[in-house]
Amino acid sequence: MNAIAGTPPEDLNLLPDHEFRLHVRRFVEANYPAEIRNPPKRLHWSENKAWYMILAAQGWLAPGWPREWGGMALSPTKQIILIEEFERYGCARTNDMGIVMIGPLLLKYGTPEQKKSFLPAILQGEHVWCQGYSEPNAGSDLASLRTEAVLDGDHYVVNGQKTWTTLGSDANWIFLLVRTDKVAKKQEGISFLLVPMDSPGITVRPIVNLDLHDEFCEVFFDNVRVPAANLVGEANKGWTMAKALLGFERIHLGSPKQSAYALQRLRQLGERMGVSEDASFQDSFSRLWLDLEDLKALYETYVERLRRGEGLPPDVSMLKVIQSELFQRISDALLEVAGENAGLLEPMDGNRDLHPAGIFINARPTTIYGGSNEIQRNIIAKNVLDLPG
Ligand SMILES: Cc1cc2nc3c(=O)[nH]c(=O)nc-3n(C[C@H](O)[C@H](O)[C@H](O)COP(=O)(O)OP(=O)(O)OC[C@H]3O[C@@H](n4cnc5c(N)ncnc54)[C@H](O)[C@@H]3O)c2cc1C
Structure with a gap:
């Protein structure tokens, strides 16, 4: 070079x-x-x-x-x-939700004022965003969400609860899907709101995960007043934007970064454990590596579409499925090669880079968040393969 x-x-x-x-x-x-x-x-x-x-x-x-x-x-x-x-x-x-989710959404649907006020604040690190989509009874079936926003003069009054809000305790802004029409068909009564986390009436409670880490939170809204100017797009038309944002999220989650990281570590671990020349290691490593190269090629095609300003087709779901399952397969291989080190909750002795169990645990939820892989497969079945629902 x-x-x-x-x-x-x-x-x-x-x-x-x-x-x-x-x-x-x-x-x-x-x-x-x-x-x-x-x-x-x-x-x-x-x-x-x-x-x-x-x-x-x-x-x-x-x-x-x-x-x-x-x-x-x-x-x-x-x-x-x-x-x-x-x-x-x-x-x-x-904390990249501003960059990979709400930024692209505002670029596409925000008013000129919203772009001017929110985009620079993301790039300057002033606004740290979190995602308020999921609720206790609205995960896969997101359109069942019940957090409501009622217009009162020039403010919306928000009541309800969000959950699994990643790094919600770090954020000073949250983008919310809220119900603004309880009578309409469920997808047609949803709106998209931008809410400062320091608004009176918001309570954030961290949830400790399997890894004993407070990565996500529950967020409660009790008569929270939000300026109507913080609505993105039209009232009750939030579902189209909600889906567009999920498309951006799927591109992000389908990026080869997690698998590329894990495969690097698998290579290092093979060397450390003295198995990198073994035929069985090389066989499994090569398969994973080739799958990663395929993933990169697929990822490029979607990034190129975005760059051309085109919408994302429903088959972007495939990208998220392939990435997350490849990441899990690499993390399984890491545990296998790690032998007795597989049970360590800390990096391996003398090498902070090698933490097989940490990568394994990180890989578990990837098939759940951003819309579970079962739901992605349903989307592909219905909207790409035209199979009966
Ligand atoms: C680490 C992590 C971070 C997250 N961060 C955020 C965040 O920042 N903001 C946010 O809003 N949400 C976040 N989530 C929530 C995530 O989007 C939901 O967990 C996900 O959409 C699944 O919803 P659920 O947990 O309610 O599971 P459920 O919807 O209850 O599903 C349970 C199981 O049933 C399956 N299932 C459900 N319906 C069907 C169906 N029709 N066909 C086949 N199978 C089905 C699912 O695939 C799953 O296996 C996060 C989740 C995780 C794990």
Whole structure:
């Protein structure tokens, strides 16, 4: 790989791919905070903020956003290289719901005022977002949600409960699906609201998971007043946007980052355990590696569609299924190769990068969140294969 001659161009798309890779690698190695390399679990904002702000200062927070809104407008191939280099180095996932979910939604459906007020705040790390979709009785059947918002003058009054709100205790904004018409067909009475988390009447309660980590929360709304200007799109037309946002989420969850990270660790673990030359290890590693290459190619096709400003077809569900199941298969292989180390709840001795059980536990919920894989398969059956419901 050659070094880049001179200063890189402002539009990094102009760099040849190998130079771009080198440029990213150098940047990460020079700037990534060592203390949060290869974190064994999802970090809180207080822990990953430094990296978020470093990316913000570099202009690298939003690889897929248009340049006019502070994004990098990177080609799909370069977005994958960026992901690969971040994963190769063990960079933490940040509190990125602003970047990967609500930002793209506002770019598509927000008013000019909403774009102007919310998009820069995401890129400056002022607004940290969480997702208020799921409720105790509305997960897979999301349209059954009951948190209601009633218009009172120029405010909505919100009452109800959300749950499984990832990093809700870190966020200062939440995007909410709320019921604004109780009589209409269930998909037709839903609206999309942007709510400051410090509004009076909001209570956040952390939920401790299997990993003894308070990664998600329950969020309660008791007569919370939200300016009507914080409605995105039209009242009662929120379902279309809810689905569009799930499409962005599925692209994000279908990105090869988790599998690429886990496969790197499987390679290291094979070396550490002295099995990397064994035929059975090489056989299983090669299969996983080829599947990862297929996933990357598929991912690129959807990123390219987004870049062209096209809608996402229902078959984007396939991407999320393939990614999450590949990640789980790699994490199963990690446990197998780890032998007696598989039971450790901490990284292996002498190597913080290797934490097979941590990766295994992280891989378990991937087939549930963002819409379970059974639901993704139902979507494909109904909307792509035209099978009877
Ligand atoms: C780690 C994690 C983070 C999350 N973060 C967020 C967040 O930030 N914000 C948010 O709003 N939500 C979040 N969620 C919630 C997530 O979206 C829901 O868990 C998911 O949609 C499934 O809903 P549920 O848990 O209510 O399960 P249920 O809907 O009760 O489903 C239970 C089981 O039944 C299956 N099932 C249900 N209906 C059908 C059907 N029609 N056909 C076949 N099988 C079916 C499901 O596949 C699943 O296996 C998170 C979840 C997890 C695990």
